[in-house]
Each structure stands twice: as structure tokens, then as C-alpha cells.
Amino acid sequence: MTKHTDHFYRYLREWFTVFLPHQRGASLHTIIAFRDAWNLLLRYVTDTRQIPLEQITFSVIDRELVSEFLDHMTTTRGWSASTRNQRLACIRSFFRYAASAEPTLAMHLAAVAMIPQKKQRAGTAIRYLTAAAVTTLLATPDPLTRTGLRDQFFMILMYDLAARDAEMLTLTVGAIDAKRRTAELIGKGAKPRRLPITAETAEHYRRYAGAFHPGSEPGDPLFYTTHNHRKTPMSDDNVARFLHQYAATAHQANVEVPERVHPHMLRHSRAMHLYQAGMPLEMLTEWLGHADPETTLIYAHADTEMKRDALAKITIDIGTDPARIPIWRDREDIIQRLCGLAS
Missing domain, CATH: 1.10.443.10 (Intergrase catalytic core)
Known part of the structure; x- marks a missing residue:
């Protein structure tokens, strides 16, 4: 194992065992989530770059690889924009810790810091099963x-x-x-x-x-x-x-x-x-x-969109004859009442 590789795993171990639980005060769930994210990332490195675990260095985990990893997990695991951003923040946190301990590693932090976060669209539909x-x-x-x-x-x-x-x-x-x-x-x-x-x-x-x-x-x-x-x-x-x-x-x-x-x-x-x-x-x-109670509103919004789609289908079936246009056309207040969201 090279000196550089020693540094990588030494800092990764310190980040998990000292920084997260004792300095940052992270919860057990946060540490488990971060551990799982790093397990996935290291496995992705070995699978796609054919690099043995013991030979992974800071230089291997560059901007291109991390971006590919996040895109791959989004596609194969169904990560939402929020989950993707959380995993990116986890990776950045480790590089920030390593750079603070050894300034020569700041170049690797700078590269990872350039990866943009995914925009989270307001009202994005949630995926659920019937x-x-x-x-x-x-x-x-x-x-x-x-x-x-x-x-x-x-x-x-x-x-x-x-x-x-x-x-x-x-x-x-x-x-x-x-x-x-x-x-x-x-x-x-x-x-x-x-x-x-x-x-x-x-x-x-x-x-x-x-x-x-x-x-x-x-x-x-x-x-x-x-x-x-x-x-x-x-x-x-x-x-x-x-x-x-x-x-x-x-x-x-x-x-x-x-x-x-x-x-x-x-x-x-x-x-x-x-x-x-x-x-x-x-x-x-x-x-x-x-x-945050606001988080739960995604289910109310999703249910509202379902009802809105149902209303749209009925409108299409009725046709465009002005005499047959439903009373809720272009009336947001009525739609809100029908969907149970009116205050």
C-alpha cells in the first residue's frame, strides 16, 4: 500500500470514527447513511475503473468519477435530486476534512466542489405504487x-x-x-x-x-x-x-x-x-x-395533481362546446375546494 493510499484510508477512518461522531455530533443514522454512500462509491470505483480497493487514492476519486457515480446511482437506484445532493455533500464533507488536516489535498476538494447540485423542482411528482x-x-x-x-x-x-x-x-x-x-x-x-x-x-x-x-x-x-x-x-x-x-x-x-x-x-x-x-x-x-411539516405536503400536492388530471380528462371527454365547458375551467378556487386544499 503506497503512502498516498495510506493517507486516503487514514483520513477516511478518522472522518468516520472521530470527526463525524465526536466533532460534528452526527447521529447514528447519518453515519450509517454516509458509510453506505462511501461503500457504494468505492465499489463503483473497483467495478468501473478496475482498481483494487487497496490502491484507491485521492487522485482516483476525481470530479469526473464522482459525477459519473452520482448519475449512475440516480439512474439505477432512483435517487431523487435531494438524495443525490445529500450524497454529494457527504463526499465533499470528507474532502473538506482531509484538506483541513493536510492543505496539499485542497486541490482535490476544489475539484469535487465544482460538481453542481441538482436543482429540486418545486412540486416534483413523487413515485409511488397503487x-x-x-x-x-x-x-x-x-x-x-x-x-x-x-x-x-x-x-x-x-x-x-x-x-x-x-x-x-x-x-x-x-x-x-x-x-x-x-x-x-x-x-x-x-x-x-x-x-x-x-x-x-x-x-x-x-x-x-x-x-x-x-x-x-x-x-x-x-x-x-x-x-x-x-x-x-x-x-x-x-x-x-x-x-x-x-x-x-x-x-x-x-x-x-x-x-x-x-x-x-x-x-x-x-x-x-x-x-x-x-x-x-x-x-x-x-x-x-x-x-418539518412542510415536507409532508408533497403528498397533498401529488394527490391534487391526480385530481387535476382526472378533471382534465373529463374536460377532454366533454369537448369544447362553450355550453358544455365545466364550471371549474380556469377557476383555481373551485379546483382547490374540490381537492380539499381550500382553507
């Missing part, structure tokens, strides 16, 4: 196999709770109370929230726990993989992989299921279905663990 598509997707794994049982329960629980990927992967056995039918999630900022689960989900949990957690301790990871006879928390890579596989299969049975489904789509789907079923936005904000 109720029928969710039903098809959740029925795709074979629960008679060990892997199918695990994957099906993971998707069922994630949808039921409208949980973030990171929240699912940090769940412990003790976080689920099948008798009271509740689950406790640890959200952003290490804020806990207790949510109800359905009777069906509780029954799925009992079957899953019977197969995967006989004699487990409450603090053991709920979802895990086994390496060298040791249980380790499941990775987000594994979740993304099996969701992609099941979505491709489910699409063949129901075209409403997108060919590519990423984990956050299950969260969006459940949130949208709860809102459409009448859950007030204030309660939905608490359910989703949003710090």
Missing part, C-alpha cells in the same frame, strides 16, 4: 423458502410502517411487540416513534421470528445476514437487490408494478395511501417522522 401494485409486489416472494419468508416480511413491515430504509435496517427484535401490535422506529436525529402494525403484519412477524429468531436477544438485529457464522445487520445493498428482483417478476403479473422499485417507493406508497384514506397531514407528519 394499492393493487403493492399487493402484487408483496405476494411475489415465496414464503415457503427461508429467503422468501424474510424478504416478504421485510417488505410488508416497511410498507405497513412507511419506514425509511435506514430505520428498517436498525430495527431490533425487541422493537416489535406482536401482542400490542406496535413497532418502535429510531428516526433521524435518533428520535424514536412508536407506530401501530396491522394484525396481519403481527402474524407475519410471528412466523418470521419463529424461523429467524428462536432464542434471540431483544437487542439483536431484526433483519440480518450471516457471514462467517456471525449475524450482521442486513445492508441496504441487499434490500435494493431483492426489491429489484421481485419488482421485475411482479411487473410480469401486473403492469402497474414498475420494473424498478427502490425502497423509498414503499414508504411513499404507504404515506400516499394513508393520506388518500383520510389521515390528516398533521398525523401523517408524525407517522413519517418528518421534522
